[in-house]
Amino acid sequence: MTLSETEIVSKNSFTPSEKLLSTEIGEYIRQIFTPTQGNSIEIQIDEMLEDLSQDFLIADNANTNVELEWIIKNFGDSKIPDQPINVESYFQSLNENVVAHSIHTSAPQFIGHMTSALPVFVRPLAKLMTAMNQNAVKIETAKSLSFCEREALAMMHRQIYHFYDNFYAQNIQKNQSTLGILVSGGTTANITALWSARNKSLGAKDDFLGIEKEGLNAALRFYGYEGAVVIGSELMHFSFDKAADLMGISTKNLIRVPVDANNRANIAALRQAVADCHIQKLHIIAIVGIAGTTDSGSIDPLEEMAKIAQENNIHFHVDAAWGGPVIFSRKHQHKLAGIEKADSVTIDGHKQLYLPMGIGMVFFRDPHLATSIEKQASYTMRKGSFDLGKRALEGSRPGMALFLHAGLKLIGQNGYEFLIDEGIRKTQYMAARIAAMTEFELLAEPDTNLLLYRYIPEQFREVAVKKQLSETDNQFINNFNERLQKMQRQIGRTFISRTTKTTFSLDIEIPVIAMRAVIANPLTTEADIDAVLNDQIQIALEI
Ligand SMILES: *Cc1c(COP(=O)(O)O)cnc(C)c1O
Numbered sequence: 001m002t003l004s005e006t007e008i009v010s011k012n013s014f015t016p017s018e019k020l021l022s023t024e025i026g027e028y029i030r031q032i033f034t035p036t037q038g039n040s041i042e043i044q045i046d047e048m049l050e051d052l053s054q055d056f057l058i059a060d061n062a063n064t065n066v067e068l069e070w071i072i073k074n075f076g077d078s079k080i081p082d083q084p085i086n087v088e089s090y091f092q093s094l095n096e097n098v099v100a101h102s103i104h105t106s107a108p109q110f111i112g113h114m115t116s117a118l119p120v121f122v123r124p125l126a127k128l129m130t131a132m133n134q135n136a137v138k139i140e141t142a143k144s145l146s147f148c149e150r151e152a153l154a155m156m157h158r159q160i161y162h163f164y165d166n167f168y169a170q171n172i173q174k175n176q177s178t179l180g181i182l183v184s185g186g187t188t189a190n191i192t193a194l195w196s197a198r199n200k201s202l203g204a205k206d207d208f209l210g211i212e213k214e215g216l217n218a219a220l221r222f223y224g225y226e227g228a229v230v231i232g233s234e235l236m237h238f239s240f241d242k243a244a245d246l247m248g249i250s251t252k253n254l255i256r257v258p259v260d261a262n263n264r265a266n267i268a269a270l271r272q273a274v275a276d277c278h279i280q281k282l283h284i285i286a287i288v289g290i291a292g293t294t295d296s297g298s299i300d301p302l303e304e305m306a307k308i309a310q311e312n313n314i315h316f317h318v319d320a321a322w323g324g325p326v327i328f329s330r331k332h333q334h335k336l337a338g339i340e341k342a343d344s345v346t347i348d349g350h351k352q353l354y355l356p357m358g359i360g361m362v363f364f365r366d367p368h369l370a371t372s373i374e375k376q377a378s379y380t381m382r383k384g385s386f387d388l389g390k391r392a393l394e395g396s397r398p399g400m401a402l403f404l405h406a407g408l409k410l411i412g413q414n415g416y417e418f419l420i421d422e423g424i425r426k427t428q429y430m431a432a433r434i435a436a437m438t439e440f441e442l443l444a445e446p447d448t449n450l451l452l453y454r455y456i457p458e459q460f461r462e463v464a465v466k467k468q469l470s471e472t473d474n475q476f477i478n479n480f481n482e483r484l485q486k487m488q489r490q491i492g493r494t495f496i497s498r499t500t501k502t503t504f505s506l507d508i509e510i511p512v513i514a515m516r517a518v519i520a521n522p523l524t525t526e527a528d529i530d531a532v533l534n535d536q537i538q539i540a541l542e543i
Pocket of ligand 1: 290320360
């Protein structure tokens with residue numbers, strides 16, 4: 001196949017891959033790497049993908065109702081083609097097999113997960129980011145971007161900690177200071193925070209070189225501990241299991257204290273856990289407070305947790321991956337009171353900062369804490385350099401800072417405040433609707449913009465209102481809600497996710513299967529919320 005312009009540009013020609021002659025492969029490779037403005041291959045792909053993106057973005061159903069088995073059958077090929085296949089037919093099949101059955105995360109009636117619509121500027125910016133292809137690991141591959149990233153992180157740091165102008169003037173571009181680290185998500189942010197806390201608290205002293213150089217066993221022996229733990233509520237995200245595993249302290253030493261009826265860490269239980277660790281000579285690497293649990297959006301009593309951490313000289317980490325941006329709302333920021341006392345804070349950019357997937361952040365109260373994880377390499381990452389990779393878990397990484405910087409500047413304090421306030425306002429609308437409908441039961445008053453509720457089949461409604469459901473009634477309702485959620489997902493018009501919430505009745509633990517709504521998409525209206533609830537009622541009638 002010679003890639004003549006007519007062949008590439010002709011749309012709807014489904015030429016299967018034809019063999020390139022070996023002399024022609026070089027010509028083809030040269031062509032796909034040549035960035036001239038008139039590169040016909042790039043122009044053609046650009047046009048095709050632009051059409052696909054636009055169609056994808058305006059779709060209003062949550063997803064198509066094809067079965068996973070059908071999709072799996074289309075992806076059973078483990079052979080790389082010897083010859084490049086025709087560009088047009090490749091993107092055609094990509095459309096049919098991937099794009100067509102991808103989840104419409106920006107659809108207004110897809111209100112079950114933390115992923116939603118994005119502002120329009122991120123799509124053209126993504127093209128620029130890829131065109132520039134900076135590697136944020138070091139100055140030699142990301143010159144100005146490194147400082148742009150530091151500025152964006154400083155803006156977020158200030159939003160959390162509100163230090164003085166002078167503090168920022170001194171630290172924002174000082175290479176010894178790390179106000180925050182841009183990572184790929186909340187998981188990496190949480191791991192980085194605990195890694196820093198671990199290394200700092202078991203650092204070098206006297207003739208001990210520190211945990212980094214001598215390992216966990218030697219560190220515990222030197223400091224006289226029997227083990228090390230992390231303490232938080234039972235609703236800690238599973239990224240903390242990964243962190244505990246990686247740090248070598250074992251997931252068994254991730255201590256999960258119970259939550260109260262509002263899904264907030266029980267403070268008495270936390271105090272008890274700390275006391276128990278002291279008795280058992282267990283080193284507490286960190287106490288973790290959650291600002292916006294993944295399950296229910298609940299916010300731990302951060303102020304009280306900070307106090308316990310302070311009294312015991314323990315690192316206090318706040319996982320605000322989801323709820324962090326509530327600090328932008330003058331009306332609701334009081335719910336996060338105490339976050340400014342945290343030694344480290346995780347916030348996800350790809351959740352409530354409305355930035356594309358792959359943006360997480362960790363912030364440090366002490367700009368020198370991250371030196372506890374610093375590494376050097378001779379070919380780069382030199383001491384005293386501005387190389388961002390020396391205090392980071394990740395190595396090579398993309399210029400995602402462009403999105404964060406643009407978001408903070410193009411949406412601004414007032415824009416983010418509006419987005420947060422609207423989400424919470426619409427969640428309260430949904431809660432009120434649910435409370436007023438006999439078909440549903442509200443399972444918890446929402447702290448922010450996550451809502452837990454369930455469907456009550458008709459025969460149980462009277463008993464449910466009186467709170468007199470038996471365990472078998474509850475089991476039936478659980479099964480019903482599980483089926484309802486699965487059917488709704490399969491049909492694909494609308495979407496709500498599902499979780500299990502433990503409640504107590506006469507001291508007996510009862511698992512309740514809950515519908516979980518996440519109202520963050522600015523495109524979601526009250527009418528969309530009504531439509532989702534009506535869709536569930538309609539599906540329930542068919543069960
Ligand atoms: C989403 C989330 C995480 C994990 O973040 P990823 O970006 O998925 O890695 C951690 N903690 C909380 C509270 C979250 O909501």
